[in-house]
Amino acid sequence: MAKITAVIDIGSNSARMAVFKKTSRFGFYLLREEKSKVRISEGAYENGGNLQDFAIERAIKALKEFLLIAKSLKVRKILAVATSAVRDAPNKSEFLARVRKELGINIKVIDGDKEAFFGGVAAANLLYEKNGVTIDIGGGSTELALIKKKQIQQTISLKLGTVRLKELYFDKGDIEGAKKHVRKEIKRLDEAFKQNKVFGIGGTIRALSQVIMKRIEYPLDILHGFTYDTKEHIKFLKSLIKMKDEELLKIGVKPERLDVIRPGVLIFTELLDFLEAKQVITSGVGVREGVFLTDLLRHDNYKFPENFNPSVRTIIDVYQINTKLSSYETKIALELFDLLKDEFELDEKYKLHLTYAIKLSRAGELIDFYEAHKHTDYILLNSLHYGFRHCDRLLMSKIIRFYKRKKIKKREIEKYKCLLPQKNIIEKLCNIFWVAKLVNINLSMPEVTIKKEKNCIIIEGENLYLAKERSKTRELFFELIIKEKGIE
Amino acid sequence: MAKITAVIDIGSNSARMAVFKKTSRFGFYLLREEKSKVRISEGAYENGGNLQDFAIERAIKALKEFLLIAKSLKVRKILAVATSAVRDAPNKSEFLARVRKELGINIKVIDGDKEAFFGGVAAANLLYEKNGVTIDIGGGSTELALIKKKQIQQTISLKLGTVRLKELYFDKGDIEGAKKHVRKEIKRLDEAFKQNKVFGIGGTIRALSQVIMKRIEYPLDILHGFTYDTKEHIKFLKSLIKMKDEELLKIGVKPERLDVIRPGVLIFTELLDFLEAKQVITSGVGVREGVFLTDLLRHDNYKFPENFNPSVRTIIDVYQINTKLSSYETKIALELFDLLKDEFELDEKYKLHLTYAIKLSRAGELIDFYEAHKHTDYILLNSLHYGFRHCDRLLMSKIIRFYKRKKIKKREIEKYKCLLPQKNIIEKLCNIFWVAKLVNINLSMPEVTIKKEKNCIIIEGENLYLAKERSKTRELFFELIIKEKGIE
Numbered sequence: 009m010a011k012i013t014a015v016i017d018i019g020s021n022s023a024r025m026a027v028f029k030k031t032s033r034f035g036f037y038l039l040r041e042e043k044s045k046v047r048i049s050e051g052a053y054e055n056g057g058n059l060q061d062f063a064i065e066r067a068i069k070a071l072k073e074f075l076l077i078a079k080s081l082k083v084r085k086i087l088a089v090a091t092s093a094v095r096d097a098p099n100k101s102e103f104l105a106r107v108r109k110e111l112g113i114n115i116k117v118i119d120g121d122k123e124a125f126f127g128g129v130a131a132a133n134l135l136y137e138k139n140g141v142t143i144d145i146g147g148g149s150t151e152l153a154l155i156k157k158k159q160i161q162q163t164i165s166l167k168l169g170t171v172r173l174k175e176l177y178f179d180k181g182d183i184e185g186a187k188k189h190v191r192k193e194i195k196r197l198d199e200a201f202k203q204n205k206v207f208g209i210g211g212t213i214r215a216l217s218q219v220i221m222k223r224i225e226y227p228l229d230i231l232h233g234f235t236y237d238t239k240e241h242i243k244f245l246k247s248l249i250k251m252k253d254e255e256l257l258k259i260g261v262k263p264e265r266l267d268v269i270r271p272g273v274l275i276f277t278e279l280l281d282f283l284e285a286k287q288v289i290t291s292g293v294g295v296r297e298g299v300f301l302t303d304l305l306r307h308d309n310y311k312f313p314e315n316f317n318p319s320v321r322t323i324i325d326v327y328q329i330n331t332k333l334s335s336y337e338t339k340i341a342l343e344l345f346d347l348l349k350d351e352f353e354l355d356e357k358y359k360l361h362l363t364y365a366i367k368l369s370r371a372g373e374l375i376d377f378y379e380a381h382k383h384t385d386y387i388l389l390n391s392l393h394y395g396f397r398h399c400d401r402l403l404m405s406k407i408i409r410f411y412k413r414k415k416i417k418k419r420e421i422e423k424y425k426c427l428l429p430q431k432n433i434i435e436k437l438c439n440i441f442w443v444a445k446l447v448n449i450n451l452s453m454p455e456v457t458i459k460k461e462k463n464c465i466i467i468e469g470e471n472l473y474l475a476k477e478r479s480k481t482r483e484l485f486f487e488l489i490i491k492e493k494g495i496e
Numbered sequence: 497m498a499k500i501t502a503v504i505d506i507g508s509n510s511a512r513m514a515v516f517k518k519t520s521r522f523g524f525y526l527l528r529e530e531k532s533k534v535r536i537s538e539g540a541y542e543n544g545g546n547l548q549d550f551a552i553e554r555a556i557k558a559l560k561e562f563l564l565i566a567k568s569l570k571v572r573k574i575l576a577v578a579t580s581a582v583r584d585a586p587n588k589s590e591f592l593a594r595v596r597k598e599l600g601i602n603i604k605v606i607d608g609d610k611e612a613f614f615g616g617v618a619a620a621n622l623l624y625e626k627n628g629v630t631i632d633i634g635g636g637s638t639e640l641a642l643i644k645k646k647q648i649q650q651t652i653s654l655k656l657g658t659v660r661l662k663e664l665y666f667d668k669g670d671i672e673g674a675k676k677h678v679r680k681e682i683k684r685l686d687e688a689f690k691q692n693k694v695f696g697i698g699g700t701i702r703a704l705s706q707v708i709m710k711r712i713e714y715p716l717d718i719l720h721g722f723t724y725d726t727k728e729h730i731k732f733l734k735s736l737i738k739m740k741d742e743e744l745l746k747i748g749v750k751p752e753r754l755d756v757i758r759p760g761v762l763i764f765t766e767l768l769d770f771l772e773a774k775q776v777i778t779s780g781v782g783v784r785e786g787v788f789l790t791d792l793l794r795h796d797n798y799k800f801p802e803n804f805n806p807s808v809r810t811i812i813d814v815y816q817i818n819t820k821l822s823s824y825e826t827k828i829a830l831e832l833f834d835l836l837k838d839e840f841e842l843d844e845k846y847k848l849h850l851t852y853a854i855k856l857s858r859a860g861e862l863i864d865f866y867e868a869h870k871h872t873d874y875i876l877l878n879s880l881h882y883g884f885r886h887c888d889r890l891l892m893s894k895i896i897r898f899y900k901r902k903k904i905k906k907r908e909i910e911k912y913k914c915l916l917p918q919k920n921i922i923e924k925l926c927n928i929f930w931v932a933k934l935v936n937i938n939l940s941m942p943e944v945t946i947k948k949e950k951n952c953i954i955i956e957g958e959n960l961y962l963a964k965e966r967s968k969t970r971e972l973f974f975e976l977i978i979k980e981k982g983i984e
Contacts, residue, residue: 038865042937044962069961073938076959080821080939326862333568374814376878377526386874390864449530450561451568471564473557474532 012039013303014083015296016074018115020049020093020147020171023067025074026296027081031325034304034318037391042077044070049093049148053175058099064106071111087299088115091123092148092169120149120165126298128153128160129310131207133301134293134318134394135233140205141283144294145212145275147171147268152279154201158311162200166193170212173271183249186271190278197282206238206285209294212272215265216245217290222260227423228402232292232393238285248273292393319394320367323387327371336453338366341444347460348486352436358429361400362437365407366444368392372408385409399427403434411438411445414483439484443467447490449474469493500527501791502571503784504562506603508537508581508635508659511555513562514784515569519813522792522800525879530565532558537581537636541663546587552594559599575787576603579611580636580657608637608653614786616641616648617798619695621789622781622806622882623721628693629771632782633700633763635659635756640767642689646799650688654681658700661759671737674759678766685770694726694773697782700760703753704733705778710748715911716890720780720881726773736761780881807882808855811875815859822855824941829854829932835948836974840924846917849888850925853895854932856880860896873897887915891922899926899933902971927972931955935978937962957981 014027024043030036046067051060078086094100095117107113118126127144132155144151148169154162168190177186208217217234220226220241226234248256249270261269280288302310312318324331341362345354372383388405396404402424410416416431416438428434447456447467456469464487467475476490502515512531518524534555539548566574582588583605595601606614615632620643632639636657642650656678665674696705705722708714708729714722736744737758749757768776790798800806812819829850833842860871876893884892890912898904904919904926916922935944935955944957952975955963964978 037862039861040865042962044965070965073940073959073962076938076940080818330568373527374525375875376881377528379878383878387863390867390871393864450564452561452564471561474530474561477532477558 012081012083013085013087013300014074014078014081015299016071016086016088016113016115017296017299018046018048018067018088018090018094020047020091020169022046023048023070023074024296025077026300027078027083028300030304031322034312034316035321035325036300036304036318037322037326039081040077042074044073046070048090049097052093052097056098057096059094059097059103064103067103068106068110071107071113075111075113085303086113087303088113089126089295089299090115090117091295092120092146095119096148120151121163123149123295124151124153124163124165125160126295126302127151127209128155128163128298129301129305130293130295130298131155131209131291132158132160133305133310133312134297135207135289135291136395136397136400137205137207137289139203140207140289141201141203141285142207142209142291143213143276143279144209145170145272146210150275150279152197152201154203155207160310162198164197164201166196168193168275170268170272170275173274174268178271183274186274187278190275194278194282202283204286206280206283206288207291208276208288209291211265212269213276213288214290214292215261215269216248216273216276217288219248219260220244227427228389228398230389230393230398231290233396233398233401234290235397236288238280238288242277242280245273246277249277317395319392319396320364323368323371323391327374327387329368329370331367333448333451333453334367334369337444337448338363340447340456340458341366341440343458344440344443344465347458347465348436348440351463352433352485354433354436358403358433358437361403361407362441365404365411365437365441368404369408369441369445381408381410381412402427403429403437406434407437407441410434411441413438436485439486442482443484443488446475446478447472449478463487464489466491500569500571501573501575501788502562502566502569503787504559504574504576504601504603505784505787506534506536506555506576506578506582508535508579508657510534511536511558511562512784513565514788515566515571516788518792519810522804522806523809523813524788524792524806525810525814527569528565530562532561534558536578537585540581540585544586545584547582547585547591552591555591556594556598559595559601563599563601573791574601575791576601577614577783577787578603578605579783580608580634583607584636608639609651611637611783612639612641612651612653613648614783614790615639615697616643616651616786617789617793618781618783618786619643619697619779620646620648621793621798621800622785623695623777623779624883624885624888625693625695625777627691628695628777629689629691629773630695630697630779631701631764631767632697633658633760634698638763638767640685640689642691643695648798650686652685652689654684656681656763658756658760658763661762662756666759671762674762675766678763682766682770690771692774694768694771694776695779696764696776697779699753700757701764701776702778702780703749703757704736704761704764705776707736707748708732715915716877716886718877718881718886719778721884721886721889722778723885724776726768726776730765730768733761734765737765805883807880807884808852811856811859811879815862815875817856817858819855821936821939821941822857825932825936826851826854828935828944828946829928831946832928832931832953835946835953836924836928839951840921840973842921842924846891846921846925849891849895850929853892853925853929856892857896857929857933869896869898869900890915891917891925894922895925895929898922899929901926902973924973927974930970931972931976934963934966935960937966951975952977954979 012029016025022043023046026041027039028036029039048063050063127142131142138158142153150166150168152164173186371387372380375383385405454469454471456467459466466489468491470493472492479490500517504513510531511534514529515527516524517527536551538551615630619630626646630641638654638656640652859875860868863871873893942957942959944955947954954977956979958981960980967978
């Protein structure tokens with residue numbers, strides 16, 4: 009696959025382009041995203057669904073400049089799709105031909121099932137949960153994809169859109185009518201879609217997650233992966249349907265969303281009720297990422313390899329992290345973990361956090377060596393987007409942030425307490441992390457034996473001079489004795 | 497010059513290794529630093545200055561592990577120097593021969609003038625000021641280098657060291673005796689060393705800067721480049737000489753510094769008095785950086801090219817920033833600046849900040865595209881170490897941080913007010929920055945003409961469709977009209 013790929017997506021309201029750069033076989037990051045308010049469907053409704061000249065003109069101009077961006081970024085492959093607005097237009101072939109002729113772009117008009125599939129591929133591969141159902145609420149339609157073991161089982165496109173409902177009902181104040189319409193359409197859903205977990209895709213659901221994050225004073229400013237329990241917020245969400253503009257603005261709805269948020273909430277809450285969903289997992293990714301991944305993973309059954317995390321891979325690639333060193337340090341850390349877990353009452357699950365913390369710990373050195381632990385913390389909180397729960401990501405980053413210290417101050421993690429384990433658990437993981445790094449302080453991956461005798465960890469091997477010296481500079485939760493082989 | 501270079505420096509107290517990675521001809525960053533408390537001079541004093549076997553043994557072991565680090569990091573060149581402790585030892589050749597034979601390292605014993613020279617090269621090239629005198633207070637000696645136009649004019653090594661004074665006077669409570677000793681030695685200084693600016697090198701002076709930063713609640717946690725006026729703090733500094741341990745700890749002196757801080761303060765304040773220095777500029781760099789730069793710049797008269805900033809270059813290299821795009825955007829920004837400076841009452845000096853802000857603005861995209869402006873702010877505050885005043889660095893980073901907004905909230909910059917210009921100046925620079933970026937939103941560097949008519953900026957050219965669309969989404973301090981050529 010080309011190293012740099014652009015995905016163009018023409019929706020009813022705007023055209024967008026996302027440019028992805030591959031860093032290795034499956035590593036990638038978003039290089040750029042741009043959008044233009046093309047409103048391709050403007051005037052179409054009154055004209056038998058036909059795309060109008062002025063709208064086509066806008067699309068051509070926007071696409072032309074998208075191509076300039078692609079050229080500047082050395083894009084090698086362009087994947088362009090169009091969804092409901094173009095799909096439903098009787099004169100779409102005219103538009104498609106013009107774009108092909110004038111710009112050389114082949115736009116693929118995708119049906120609702122395909123659209124649902126792309127959203128599903130993005131959610132299944134880039135969120136932490138393997139099972140659930142995606143909901144992607146758009147202006148003209150709403151797509152669902154049923155995911156089991158990261159595999160898409162079933163898809164459907166409902167004729168429910170925010171703009172559609174707004175024009176047909178909300179503008180006339182007929183909320184009851186809208187509700188009836190929605191419920192009728194939802195009946196088309198197969199029972200199999202009823203799932204505990206919902207992956208929420210698209211602007212409406214993201215906006216609602218933001219409102220909830222503000223409401224509960226969520227400590228992280230990260231949308232992708234933000235998870236909430238339906239039963240805690242469904243009542244509040246439903247109350248938005250009848251809120252006035254000022255109230256909506258007050259709770260954090262952006263002005264440009266005001267006109268479609270109410271119908272959006274109606275569709276969303278009705279779906280949540282029908283699906284009997286217990287949790288909503290917010291997705292920052294959608295159709296564009298799905299198109300990219302579908303291409304990237306076309307020989308891999310549209311799935312990353314088992315236990316592969318694309319963000320981890322990308323960080324390792326981008327910051328050129330030496331994985332030999334980190335594998336060695338991980339081995340030491342897990343050995344220590346096994347020796348200490350009973351005494352420290354450490355749950356096995358924390359091995360995951362230790363492993364990734366070590367894997368990524370050197371990323372921050374590129375920003376500044378002396379304070380690398382702070383910078384890695386920063387990078388993890390801001391780059392490690394895919395495949396982790398917020399709580400996992402936060403724990404990894406805080407192990408790195410605090411590993412040099414014996415004590416973490418309460419106020420330093422107070423605001424994260426809903427997401428982190430108890431302070432003393434973090435401190436103990438920090439201890440293990442520190443010792444694993446210490447043993448490899450000279451980067452020679454020394455062969456060592458590690459034993460535990462009572463409350464004492466004894467590490468023996470060659471080339472441990474610096475490690476031994478440094479070991480005396482800090483207090484740990486256990487006694488640490490480092491012995492240089494053959495030297496008393 | 498080799499891509500990765502290690503500099504080893506054997507002082508009286510510790511041996512250190514700094515590993516530098518070159519990113520281009522003059523771009524480089526610190527890849528790693530390690531130290532070992534070798535205390536090479538331990539026991540030497542009582543034995544006619546001769547290095548003792550156990551101390552030599554420690555040095556060999558530490559150096560052996562330094563070599564392991566160098567190997568792991570693929571170091572291609574090792575530059576090793578030793579200063580006063582080895583210099584003064586009658587049996588130094590024995591030690592040097594062993595290191596050469598057993599480890600293959602050629603240690604160069606440098607005299608006091610050379611040591612002063614290295615400190616001078618580091619300060620002259622990596623701090624913002626071109627004229628002044630360096631003071632590098634060590635355990636056994638103190639070096640000064642007189643710098644004019646970044647060129648070293650004169651050097652001297654004084655037989656004044658913190659450990660020396662401590663043992664001879666402070667341990668006996670004879671502060672007056674110490675003072676006399678210091679004043680006598682200082683008399684050796686040439687009048688030419690009397691300079692307004694002092695570059696402070698070494699652990700003692702850094703520790704004092706940290707104490708002052710804490711005292712004045714300095715808003716940045718950056719030591720290198722921190723500048724203070726002598727007359728504001730000299731009295732306070734002198735008061736440290738008679739402080740008890742608890743008091744010193746309370747004002748922020750680290751426990752491991754307690755034993756040498758008082759003699760250090762005495763040497764420093766006496767020198768400041770003699771030199772009649774008005775300002776102290778703290779240096780985070782010293783002999784090791786000087787050794788590296790002396791090698792790097794050996795064909796360049798030990799100076800970077802005029803107007804070259806190594807940190808800027810390194811960030812451009814590391815984050816692979818497209819300099820063609822930023823040069824174009826800079827040109828636009830400076831054109832706008834010239835059109836608006838009178839009306840906005842903008843000082844010419846801010847062109848510098850705009851230029852560098854644009855040059856570096858894309859760095860943060862590697863962390864995450866959507867919030868790149870925040871990440872670039874972070875990178876600038878944490879990576880842009882060399883060659884800028886803190887106030888300049890901060891203004892550049894804040895222009896980037898806030899350029900998307902019309903208004904900056906007072907509380908967002910309140911704590912930096914001693915370092916930043918007025919809020920409305922920053923906001924106006926942000927406006928100019930935003931428009932410069934806007935014109936190039938499609939990365940095609942369109943040819944444009946820029947005019948000002950009354951309070952209106954008119955930009956005309958081809959390929960400005962996205963720019964025009966986006967220009968309507970935000971309010972500026974001036975009216976902005978974007979015209980697409982040939983289109984009404």
